[in-house]
Amino acid sequence: MIVKVHKKDGRTIVAVCDDELLGKKFEQDGKQLDLASDFYNGDKYTDKQLVGDMIRNADVINLVGTISVSLGIEEGLIDKENVINIDGIPHAQAAIEHE
Numbered sequence: 001m002i003v004k005v006h007k008k009d010g011r012t013i014v015a016v017c018d019d020e021l022l023g024k025k026f027e028q029d030g031k032q033l034d035l036a037s038d039f040y041n042g043d044k045y046t047d048k049q050l051v052g053d054m055i056r057n058a059d060v061i062n063l064v065g066t067i068s069v070s071l072g073i074e075e076g077l078i079d080k081e082n083v084i085n086i087d088g089i090p091h092a093q094a095a096i097e098h099e
Helices: 048-056 066-074
Strands: 002-008 011-017 025-028 031-034 060-064 084-086 089-095
Touching: 002 048, 011 048, 011 066, 025 084, 031 084, 048 066, 060 066, 066 089
Parallel strands: 011 060
Antiparallel strands: 002 011, 025 031, 060 089, 084 089
8 A cells, every 4th residue: 555644734644545556547427536646655555554553543534445445444434335436446535533
């Protein structure tokens, strides 16, 4: 998985996408996933636990791809009903509430 951590105004946004999707664009019905932008161009991680820790501690997560979205579901941060597909690619976003 490719992970990019963005920090702005005291908030952490974590963008995660499956390796093979980085650098590609997908469009369907007026919706677009632009995985060629700098927003997703981060570091490669193979450790699901490490990525899981990063998304659990984020304020906002943005997940693209089967592996990335599945991890968000496994971590209990994404409901399956909130996953959209753009040109067959799963995508989900969530704001995470911390106690």
